[in-house]
Amino acid sequence: MEFSIQLVNSPGAVAEVASILSKHKVNILTGFHDPTQWSFFADVTEIESSTDDIVKEISSLVSVSQVSLSKEVSEGIVVDTLHQQLAWGPFRTIIVRAEVMRSILNRVKGVFGGDAGKTIVFGMGEAAGRNFFNGLISQINADVLKSHIDDIMGLYLADGWGNFRLITVDFSKTTACVRAQDSFECAPFLGSGSSPQGDFVAGHLTGVFSEIFGKRVQVTETSCIAHGGSYCQFDVKG
Numbered sequence: 001m002e003f004s005i006q007l008v009n010s011p012g013a014v015a016e017v018a019s020i021l022s023k024h025k026v027n028i029l030t031g032f033h034d035p036t037q038w039s040f041f042a043d044v045t046e047i048e049s050s051t052d053d054i055v056k057e058i059s060s061l062v063s064v065s066q067v068s069l070s071k072e073v074s075e076g077i078v079v080d081t082l083h084q085q086l087a088w089g090p091f092r093t094i095i096v097r098a099e100v101m102r103s104i105l106n107r108v109k110g111v112f113g114g115d116a117g118k119t120i121v122f123g124m125g126e127a128a129g130r131n132f133f134n135g136l137i138s139q140i141n142a143d144v145l146k147s148h149i150d151d152i153m154g155l156y157l158a159d160g161w162g163n164f165r166l167i168t169v170d171f172s173k174t175t176a177c178v179r180a181q182d183s184f185e186c187a188p189f190l191g192s193g194s195s196p197q198g199d200f201v202a203g204h205l206t207g208v209f210s211e212i213f214g215k216r217v218q219v220t221e222t223s224c225i226a227h228g229g230s231y232c233q234f235d236v237k238g
Contacts, residue, residue: 001041002070002082006066020061039083070082121203129207132207133152133208149166162187165178179234185197193224194227203219219234
């Protein structure tokens, strides 16, 4: 089942709850927490008390304001019904499986065909990249971000796009080089593509680096795993 525990932000609050869970043999599987909430999925097959008794004991803690449960709806299936929206920082977020995203991009390419389809997908990526970067600078100083571009590349990995690394960047020449391992857009075509396939990613990097450099840049995928390369490489030129 899933537990969602509302906490008072105080030292030792999580430890107090964890002690009770351990005592009752609740096996925590996966979850997340912030200063006022700890939510997790747990295996409760080994518990000797009822879940109601465990909830009452946790609720009696001064550091706990509320405990909610989401129970198994079918054998092996527990659905998170306790959290209405996902967040990426302060922004509302949705989850889209990689194959669903690829099907959307491939549909656009299929409808418009050839270079036109690739250009539209590239433009979609560029708009998304600009929005992505501007969302960051609404929360973090732009100069700080520009001095930590390698960390921005790390966000691609955190978001499941692939392992992106900044190889070079030159602000005076407005150039950069980014390499990606296992890019979600190209990996399914490993070695079988007749041309580079990372149109959306190239567009996204165009949007990001255009904002970083303060001028529109062009990003070209010069190596692609779909086209026999050992990695995808995106060259940025102002």
